[in-house]
Amino acid sequence: MSRTKSRTxxxxxxxxxxxxxSNCGDIVLIDSLQLAVDIGPDCWDRxxxxxxxxxxxxxxxxxxxxTSAASDDVRDSVHYGHLAKSISELSLAGAPAFQDVxxxxxxxxxxxxxxxxxxxxxxxxxxxxxxxxxxxxxxRVDVTxxxxxxxxxxxxxxxxxxxxxxxxxxxxxxxxxSKQRVIVNITIFEAPGSSPPPDYRAIISSLHLKLxxxxxxxxxxxxxxxxxxxxxxxxxxxxxxxxAQKPSALAFAHSSGxxxxxxxxxxxxxx
Numbered sequence: 001m002s003r004t005k006s007r008t009x010x011x012x013x014x015x016x017x018x019x020x021x022s023n024c025g026d027i028v029l030i031d032s033l034q035l036a037v038d039i040g041p042d043c044w045d046r047x048x049x050x051x052x053x054x055x056x057x058x059x060x061x062x063x064x065x066x067t068s069a070a071s072d073d074v075r076d077s078v079h080y081g082h083l084a085k086s087i088s089e090l091s092l093a094g095a096p097a098f099q100d101v102x103x104x105x106x107x108x109x110x111x112x113x114x115x116x117x118x119x120x121x122x123x124x125x126x127x128x129x130x131x132x133x134x135x136x137x138x139x140r141v142d143v144t145x146x147x148x149x150x151x152x153x154x155x156x157x158x159x160x161x162x163x164x165x166x167x168x169x170x171x172x173x174x175x176x177x178s179k180q181r182v183i184v185n186i187t188i189f190e191a192p193g194s195s196p197p198p199d200y201r202a203i204i205s206s207l208h209l210k211l212x213x214x215x216x217x218x219x220x221x222x223x224x225x226x227x228x229x230x231x232x233x234x235x236x237x238x239x240x241x242x243x244a245q246k247p248s249a250l251a252f253a254h255s256s257g258x259x260x261x262x263x264x265x266x267x268x269x270x271x
Contacts, residue, residue: 026060028078028116030087032128037090038097039104041201043134047097050131052104054087057124058112064119078116086111101127101141102197109145122146133201135208136163156190160204168215169222169246176215180248182222183255184211186230189239198234207233219244219258227262239263 032053042050058078068076087108089095098104105125112123124144132139138161143154163186166179186207190198207229216222223244230240245257 025062026065028058028060028065028080028083030054030056030080030084033084033087035088035091035104037095037104039129040098040100042131043201049091050129052101053128053130054104054108055126055128056083056087056108056112057126058083058116058120059122059124060116060119061121078119083112083115086115100197101129101132102143105141105143105145113147120147133160133163133204135204136160138162139200153192155192158188158190158200160184160186160188160200163204163208165208165211167212167222169217169219170249171217180246182211182219183245183247183257184226185243186226187241188230188237190234190236191238193236195236198236203230203233219246219256220260223258223260224262227260228267231262231264232267237264 032055035052035054036049037052038047038049039052041047060078065077068074090104090107090111098107105127108125108127109123112125113120122144124142126140126142129139129141130137138159140159140161142157142159145154163184165182165184167182168176168179169182170176170180186204207226210229211222211226214222214225216225223242226242226244227240230242231237239261241259241261243257243259245255247255249256
């Protein structure tokens with residue numbers, strides 16, 4: 001006997017996106033789906049395909065997965081295998097190029113909403129691009145998209161991971177003579193807006209040059225200057241977190257470090 005077509009679970013839709021996301025407890029996810037996509041210039045300023053790892057968190061209406069949990073039938077859910085196949089089509093030969101990572105995230109979100117239909121109350125798309133920033137090991141853009149809002153007006157969180165800065169820093173005499181490695185991780189909270197996205201490659205390059213030329217005694221000063229430069233680098237930046245670690249400081253520890261988070265208001269009197 002053939003199986004019947006999957007049933008449409010019954011649920012109540014929330015009044016707005018904020019309510020939907022706060023009440024959502026059901027998520028179908030794909031972690032680190034590897035793509036090869038043209039999303040603008042790579043770390044060598046060449047427009048060509050580069051690796052990207054997409055993590056997708058599809059937020060579903062409250063208690064949506066109750067039906068598939070009761071029936072034990074994947075057809076009563078959002079099939080993550082079908083979703084992965086649909087998103088992977090973006091990296092096939094002949095797939096369109098994207099102006100930047102925002103275009104890729106928009107395309108991924110559109111595929112999620114097309115597959116999930118009215119069950120979706122939002123989708124969080126996180127894209128990691130290990131070849132985007134020359135001086136760092138990773139560049140990540142994290143955005144949550146509601147089903148009806150234009151993509152251009154969304155807040156984003158951008159992370160730059162493990163940027164290595166050779167610098168004079170420390171109070172001990174040997175530290176004043178030779179540069180040592182400082183590992184810098186940066187998280188930027190970008191405000192919603194319709195203006196063109198910030199040029200992160202240029203901003204990070206300028207920050208690296210600035211930090212490498214310093215010779216502070218403490219990580220506290222080093223990190224605060226990095227935060228100041230970062231949060232003032234674009235009007236779109238609301239808040240910046242910087243963590244800096246010295247791998248050579250302690251013999252029997254991976255590193256010592258300092259982390260500081262500040263908003264633009266903390267530097268309201270800065271030039």
